[in-house]
Amino acid sequence: MKNVKSSPEGLTTRRSFLGKIGLTATLLGVAGQAFAFFRSLVPNVLYEPPQRFKVGTAEQFGEGAKFLEDKKLFIFRNKNTFYAMSAICTHLGCTVKMERLNQSKKVKVGSREIEEVAEFHCPCHGSRYYGDGTNYSGPAPKPLFFYKLEVAPEDGQLIVDLSKKVEKDFRLTV
Amino acid sequence: MTMSNAKSLLKKLKWTWQPESSREAGDSVVRNFLLHWFPAKITRPSMSWGYSFWLGTITAVLFLILTITGVFLMFLYVPSVERAYLSVKDLEFVISFGSFIRGLHRISAHLMVAFVFLHLVRVFLTGAYKNGTAANQNRPLNWIVGVILLLLTLLLSFTGYLLPWDQLAFWAITVGTNIASAAPVVGDWIRFILLGGSTIEQGALIRFYVLHCFFLPLFVIVLFSYHMWRVRKDGGLACVDRLSLSEKKEAVAPNKKKTYSLLGITSGSTVHVQTALVDHERHTVDSSPNLTRRLMVVILATMVVASILTFIFQAPLEEAANPSITPNPAKAPWYFLWLQELVTDTTFTVGGFTVNGALIGGIILPAVLILAAILWPYFDRSSVDSVGIWFAKQRRKQNIIFLIIVLAIAALTFIGTFMRGPYWGLYWPWETWQETPTKF
Numbered sequence: 001m002k003n004v005k006s007s008p009e010g011l012t013t014r015r016s017f018l019g020k021i022g023l024t025a026t027l028l029g030v031a032g033q034a035f036a037f038f039r040s041l042v043p044n045v046l047y048e049p050p051q052r053f054k055v056g057t058a059e060q061f062g063e064g065a066k067f068l069e070d071k072k073l074f075i076f077r078n079k080n081t082f083y084a085m086s087a088i089c090t091h092l093g094c095t096v097k098m099e100r101l102n103q104s105k106k107v108k109v110g111s112r113e114i115e116e117v118a119e120f121h122c123p124c125h126g127s128r129y130y131g132d133g134t135n136y137s138g139p140a141p142k143p144l145f146f147y148k149l150e151v152a153p154e155d156g157q158l159i160v161d162l163s164k165k166v167e168k169d170f171r172l173t174v
Numbered sequence: 175m176t177m178s179n180a181k182s183l184l185k186k187l188k189w190t191w192q193p194e195s196s197r198e199a200g201d202s203v204v205r206n207f208l209l210h211w212f213p214a215k216i217t218r219p220s221m222s223w224g225y226s227f228w229l230g231t232i233t234a235v236l237f238l239i240l241t242i243t244g245v246f247l248m249f250l251y252v253p254s255v256e257r258a259y260l261s262v263k264d265l266e267f268v269i270s271f272g273s274f275i276r277g278l279h280r281i282s283a284h285l286m287v288a289f290v291f292l293h294l295v296r297v298f299l300t301g302a303y304k305n306g307t308a309a310n311q312n313r314p315l316n317w318i319v320g321v322i323l324l325l326l327t328l329l330l331s332f333t334g335y336l337l338p339w340d341q342l343a344f345w346a347i348t349v350g351t352n353i354a355s356a357a358p359v360v361g362d363w364i365r366f367i368l369l370g371g372s373t374i375e376q377g378a379l380i381r382f383y384v385l386h387c388f389f390l391p392l393f394v395i396v397l398f399s400y401h402m403w404r405v406r407k408d409g410g411l412a413c414v415d416r417l418s419l420s421e422k423k424e425a426v427a428p429n430k431k432k433t434y435s436l437l438g439i440t441s442g443s444t445v446h447v448q449t450a451l452v453d454h455e456r457h458t459v460d461s462s463p464n465l466t467r468r469l470m471v472v473i474l475a476t477m478v479v480a481s482i483l484t485f486i487f488q489a490p491l492e493e494a495a496n497p498s499i500t501p502n503p504a505k506a507p508w509y510f511l512w513l514q515e516l517v518t519d520t521t522f523t524v525g526g527f528t529v530n531g532a533l534i535g536g537i538i539l540p541a542v543l544i545l546a547a548i549l550w551p552y553f554d555r556s557s558v559d560s561v562g563i564w565f566a567k568q569r570r571k572q573n574i575i576f577l578i579i580v581l582a583i584a585a586l587t588f589i590g591t592f593m594r595g596p597y598w599g600l601y602w603p604w605e606t607w608q609e610t611p612t613k614f
Contacts, residue, residue, distance in 0.1 A: 041381075046371050069498035092517065092532055093352040094345060094500040123502035124349060125518040125531075126598030138598075139521035139531040 054157040058174045081171040090142040094124035199460035215458040219413040229293035235476040236286040243279040253383040258339035259494045277484040287509045303551045306415025306561045314551035316404040333386035344495035345504045356532035412562030511590025
């Protein structure tokens with residue numbers, strides 16, 4: 001019987017060529033549509049709260065720590081210096097709770113000794129952090145993050161910038 | 175309509191369920207759509223309560239209950255972050271039978287996770303993922319389909335308990351999507367796609383809602399159909415292979431409706447085939463009404479037990495989702511607590527380099543377990559004698575390893591459920607937790 005799909009020498013016949021084109025066009029069409037469908041699920045614009053925001057004037061913060069609930073952020077004040085620490089556990093993102101110690105405690109962090117009045121503990125998997133945000137027990141792989149603080153020139157409010165991580169020695173002097 | 179007309183109509187409707195002869199029984203399977211996936215005759219061992227415990231059937235019945243209750247819940251639930259919690263509260267306190275429908279949906283979901291798992295344990299311990307003697311079997315493939323169905327069941331549960339948008343939901347999404355983002359390279363991208371953004375908001379809720387109500391159930395239905403089709407193609411349950419092996423081969427005249435390999439007919443001077451007659455009457459019964467009757471018993475029992483459990487265990491609804499307060503302790507549902515234990519215990523540090531437990535316990539270990547399950551049948555070198563029998567001697571070592579893994583998961587689940595308190599601290603089950611303020 002004569003092979004209608006390809007000629008005896010294995011050359012492409014018109015029929016098999018058109019068949020291949022048809023199949024390729026169908027597959028490309030399906031792939032293109034699939035791409036369009038899935039691409040629509042990747043948002044182009046995020047209507048989310050800004051990463052950089054004002055948290056109030058320096059006078060509004062007392063000595064020690066203040067927890068900004070909706071921002072998951074601790075703002076610390078020591079006389080006229082300020083710094084901001086994240087309350088998001090570095091393990092899996094739960095919000096750590098500040099546990100005030102009955103009396104201040106001296107702990108060794110790396111080579112230096114610090115005095116802490118509170119610690120941060122995570123309710124989800126039991127990670128624990130010293131008062132300076134250093135992880136010391138539980139599954140947390142990293143210390144809590146610190147963010148850049150600045151003063152708004154127009155009204156003197158403190159501005160936190162969550163997109164800018166800083167070293168834990170960072171201090172804003174007002 | 176006359177009396178006799180009514181009687182004949184009634185007979186027309188129900189004869190397939192109550193056939194009066196073997197011939198009618200065979201016809202029913204061909205004629206009745208609901209029965210078409212059954213064989214005309216079924217072997218007695220396949221019907222045994224004690225071989226399979228009907229765990230797969232129970233799972234399928236639970237899925238049916240979940241589908242029906244789920245459709246009604248879809249009419250009553252609003253997938254928006256402002257109204258989701260309130261609509262679930264309405265279900266609990268305002269809508270007639272709302273709390274029963276939600277409770278039945280929830281308890282069936284819990285039971286389904288349990289029964290899919292038990293079904294997997296049964297299949298493993300009976301070596302039922304192994305091919306037996308019949309031609310064109312592919313039981314290992316069906317085992318893989320089963321593993322995927324187990325994963326889909328877990329995903330359905332996860333996406334389901336997010337929907338009330340209470341504290342459990344919010345923190346489960348937080349932890350769940352952060353586990354995803356612990357994956358190397360693509361992790362953050364996956365979290366972004368799952369949430370439809372970088373914060374847990376409306377985009378996340380609607381995605382999980384559509385996955386829960388449409389995509390995942392659709393996958394389950396497609397794979398479940400294939401799972402059942404394969405069981406038929408593989409010649410029924412694995413215990414049928416066992417039966418045909420134990421049966422003495424007899425010389426019989428070839429059956430015109432069957433195909434035989436040449437080896438079966440070339441010996442001897444007359445045309446005879448050596449075959450084990452498992453479809454002989456002494457081993458089989460008509461599917462209708464014998465199989466259907468047992469099926470009805472299983473359906474009824476599953477519905478009754480699920481309904482009673484619904485009254486015993488009220489479905490909880492925690493406080494409305496609050497992104498700023500993590501409950502203490504924040505516990506996943508019981509079937510994920512072994513994973514919560516794993517991500518807690520697997521962070522380790524090597525020379526100043528720390529690997530997050532989220533990656534080890536949340537991604538790598540589960541992936542290894544799944545991969546091991548998928549590949550296991552291909553490394554099982556035991557003979558066909560260990561197909562379709564509980565605790566086969568040849569598979570003793572395998573079964574012990576498997577049971578150790580099962581027990582380890584059970585132990586971690588127990589610890590997570592009964593021995594973890596505030597700040598995920600260890601407590602004895604009878605110990606009371608220390609008082610912790612929910613706010614400070």
